[in-house]
Amino acid sequence: MRNWMTFLAAFLLVTALTTQPAQAEDAFRDLDQTPWAKEEITYLSNEGIINGYGNGYFGPRDPITRAQAAMMLVNDLYPNAEAQEDPGFHDLSSDSIYYNAIAVAAQKGLVSGYPDGTYKPDAYIKRNEAAFLIDRAYNVKRNYGENVFFSDLGDNWSTGAIKDLASQGIINGYTDGTFRPDQSINRAEFSVVLSYTVNKNLRPLDDMTVHFIDVGxxxxxxxxxxxxQTILIDGGRKSAGEEVVDYLASAGIDTIDLMVATHPDADHIGGLIDVLETMDVKQVLDSGKEHTTDTYMDYLDLIDEKDIPFDTAYEGEVLSYEDMSMKVMNSKESSSDNNESSIVLKVTHGEVDFLLTGDATVENEEEMLPAYNVEAEILKVGHHGASTSTSDEFVDEVQPEVGILSYGENSYGHPDSEVVNRLWEADVDLYSTCDEGDITITSTGNNYDVSASIFDGSDPCIAEQDNGDNDGENPGLINVNTASYEELQEVSGIGTTIAGNIIDYRETYGDFQTYEELLNVSYIGEATLEEIKPQITL
Known part of the structure; x- marks a missing residue:
């Protein structure tokens, strides 16, 4: 957060030498002296709260006086007010250009004089005085959820005001933990603090961290x-559950405020079971798409057993949090395909957007494009980079700067080379969990930082398509000869009935020698075999 001293600068911006506010961006020639305050000075000038010197200069580094501070407050809070009585300050002439502003400010209780009957209009304001004036004028409410501590603050007349403003992100101290209350502030510094008070949207945002956990x-x-608050979206396969829990624990997280299951496929909800068993989950958001696997049933049973509030996501709804929001752009409980039911979320933090697409298909993308603004700086590439997602048209509309590929060793061909090349041709920096492991992106609301190396295409995680002649040790696939009843149901296309039939067949006839032998299992036909074949090994 910018130094709270910026707040004082805004106060002083009004001077007697100007009669009309200037458009700061065009009129003030000296704002490059303090580029960090240009936006705030411009805002206050355009709102008529502050003025320059009338010669094209603002004087951002000049100290601010008590008279200028009073005029700025009155310009904002009582712009058309006329003094009803003489404030009685011995050192304030009725001929002064500041007379009306100071008189109104005194009348409204914004400022006060000294015991000797003076106002000292030309005296410079200190940091603690600026905080006290702003706090009293705007009645800033303290956020008791924020721990505010400065090593050089005692318990005096300004401490409460300083803590009020600091708790709301309006002012801050120095990196050494001090506030330096007796230090003067300049016009630019004051301008920033005043602008943060007047317009909450101008305040700098706290950081948001997004972790793309490597779950294979x-x-x-x-x-x-x-x-x-913590929001966990999907949890990988059931075998990754312990790893997800360990990751959360290492981050100091033991509570999940919102768990999102984008769709019921095992490689998305399986790991959520361990999270539900070991952590305090406050709420679950689900696509509403039902499934028949034991993994899905275990997931539902735990939610019911722990009496966790369970909601279905609806397209167009917005989930709002402090300083960030999530908009649901796709969610289908009645879709015939699990992937098509995927919850798609656009997460917005200031000027930085994340588009989290689950396994949403090209058809879903076509539906979203005319309905929503999908532009985002960071794209979680759909369906692990498969060709079923991330069309040319979608990339053109999203215009991502960063693409996250979440996948592990597999024989599906994820990520598809055409998708990777499509994103590269769009100048997207790609990052791969299989290549880099866990990937963290920290957003300030204006910028973001990625804690990983850019994916260069040399990928050790794409296995050769399994032809049945391997040794069955590919960790990305389910071995139908050794998998348990529950593990078999992690395969999309194998439900409770087929899993039981596979085990019955194994026990009667021994291990499967070829994929085609699976056609002998009840309820496995050609279409089902084609669906499950890329997910299994022998």
Missing amino acids: QGDSTLLETPSG
Whole structure:
């Protein structure tokens, strides 16, 4: 956060030498002296709250006086007020250009004089005085959820005001933990603090951290919001559950405020079971799409057992948090395909947007484009980079700067080379969980930082398509000869009935020798075999 001293600068911006506010961006020639305050000075000038010197200069580094401070407050709070009585300050002439502003400010209780009957209009304001004036004028409410401590503050007349403003992100101290209350502030510094008070949207945002957890062939994304809430989106396969729990624990997280299951495929909800068993989950958001696997049933049973509030996501709804929001752009409980049911979320933090697409298909993308603004700086590439997602048209509309590929060793061909090349041709920096492991992106609301190396295409995680002649040790696939009843149901296309039939067949006839032998299992036909074949090994 910018130094709170910026707040004082805004106060002084009004001077007697100008009669009309200037458009700061065009009129003030000296704002490059303090580029960090240009936006705030411009805002206050355009609102008529502050003025320059009438010669094209603002004087951002000049100290601010008590008279200028009073005029700025009155310009904002009582712009058309006329003094009803003489404030009685011995050192304030009725001929002064500041007379009316000071008189109104005194009448409204914004300022006061000294015991000797003076106002001292030309005296410079200190940091603690600026905080006290702003706090009294705007009645800033303290956020008791924020721990405010400055090593050089005692318990005196200005301490409460300083803590009020600091708790709301309006002012701050120095990196050494001090506030320096007796230090003067300049016009630029004061301008920033005043602008943060007048317009909450101008205040700098706290950081938001987004973790793309390496769960192998699957998805799991953790959001830590600026206000400290935790949102876990998917959890990879069931075998990744312990790893997700360990990751959360290492981050100091034992509570999930919102768990999102984008759709019921095992590589998205399996790991959520361990999270539900070991952590305090406050709420679950689900696509509403039902499934028949034991993994899905275990997931629902735990939610019911722990009496966790369960909601279905609806397209167009917005989930708002302090300093960030999430908009649902796709969610279908009645879709015939699990991937098409995927919850798609656009997460907005200031000027930085994340588009988290689950396994949404090209058809979903076509539906979203005319309905929503999908532009985003960071794209979680759909369906682990498969060709079923991330069309040319979608990339053109999203215009991502960063693409996250979440996948592990697999024989599906994820990520598809055409998708990777499509994103590269669009100048997207790609990052791969299989290549880099866990990937963290920290957003300030204006910029973001990625804690990983850019994916260059040399990928050790794409296995050769399994032809049945391997040794069955590919960790990205389910071995139908050794998998348990529950593990078999992690395969999309194998439900409770087929899993039981596979085990019955194994026990009767021994291990499967070829994929085609699976056609002998009840309820496995050609279409089902084609669906499950890329997910299994022998």
